[in-house]
Amino acid sequence: MSAWTATDLPSFAGRTVIVTGGNSGLGAVTARELARVGAGVTLAVRDTAKGRAAAAAMPGDVTVRALDLADLSSVRQFAEETAAVDVLINNAGIMAVPHNTTVDGFESQIGTNHLGHFALTNLLLPKLTDRVVTVSSSMHRIGYVSLKDLNWQSRRYSAWLAYGQSKLANLLFTSELQRRLVSAGSPLLALAAHPGYSSTNLQGQTGSRVGNALMRTIGNGLLATSPDFGARQTLYAASQDLSGNSFIGPRFGVIGRSGTAGRSLLAKRGSTARELWDLSSELTGVQFSL
Structure with missing residues (x-):
């Protein structure tokens, strides 16, 4: 049997999908392929001009709406103005950037990659029909x-460790969301995916000339796979018959067939997932809404 690719996507006719950060990189490929198979796709993006330019190059029914995950007021407005949606794809993110804070005072990577998506997902849960x-x-x-210093106020800031924390938070969020969905008797699924290492606009934003050059030449030039390959993992998670809390990625970490991926021991720690959820709810003012 050949490896699964986007050409194997089932029809999404009559279904609606939101893709955060859908104007570039993996998000743009994800949105394009879902639109190609009939989904009504919403690009939820910070820069709507770039979003409209991306949408113009995509087939099918693609709309653009403003969403800034680094601003909880924007997240709330987006959720309030959203009708029923089948699939939410929390794709947007930033990687290994210099220290900065969001509008609400969160460290930018945990604020954008985790807390913004945490709030968005919970606000949209009553309107979702299939999966996150x-x-x-x-x-x-x-x-x-670090539950005591999630926003790097006490620790010496490390761009890469902050990124790692935010991506670990994504997995802990997924597992706890699935646990809560099951407890509430909801048929919704919470899943996660990782692209391996794909060449996208995420790389080269470290604030270091040397670091940026290394990522663009050695990383993107020699090690990275294409955005189409990276997005394949997300598309697989969005379309296939999977168990809740599945984590999808390339079989060999950066290459190979799409399937269930391994996760760290810390990513399996249920007590941390529950505590992180409670802290995230406190910080964002958003509760589990089912």
Whole structure:
């Protein structure tokens, strides 16, 4: 049997999908392929001009709406103005950036990659009919979630460790969301995916000339797979018959067939997942809504 690719996607006719960060990189490929098979796709993006340019190059029914995950007021407005949706794909993210804070005062990576998506997902839960797919990373393995210092106010900031924390948080969020969905008797699924290492616009934003050059030449030039390959993992998670809390990625970490991926021991720690959920709810003011 040949490896699964986007050409194997089933029809999404009559179904609606939201893709955060759907104007570039993996998000754009994900949105394009879902639109190609008939989905009504919403690109939820910070820059709507770039979103409209991306949408113009996609087939089918693609709309663009403003969403800034680094601003909880934007997240709330987006959720309030959203009608029923079948699939939410939490794709947007930033990677290994210099220290900064969101509008609400969160460290930018945990704020954008985790807390923004945490709030968005919970606000949209009553309107969802199928599943939530959250894009994590194999770099979750370097992460440690500090419940006492989630926003790097006491620790010396490390761009890569902050990224790892945010991607670990994505997996802990997925597992706890699935646990809560089951407890509530909901048929919704919570899943996660990671692309391996794909060449996208995420790389080269470290604030270091040397670091950026290494990522663009050695990383993207020699090690990275294509955005189409990376997005394949998300598309698999969004379309296939899978168990809740599945984590999808390339079989050999960065290459290979799409399927269930391994996760770190910290990503399996249920007590941390529950505590992180409670802390995230406190920080965002958003509760589990089922």
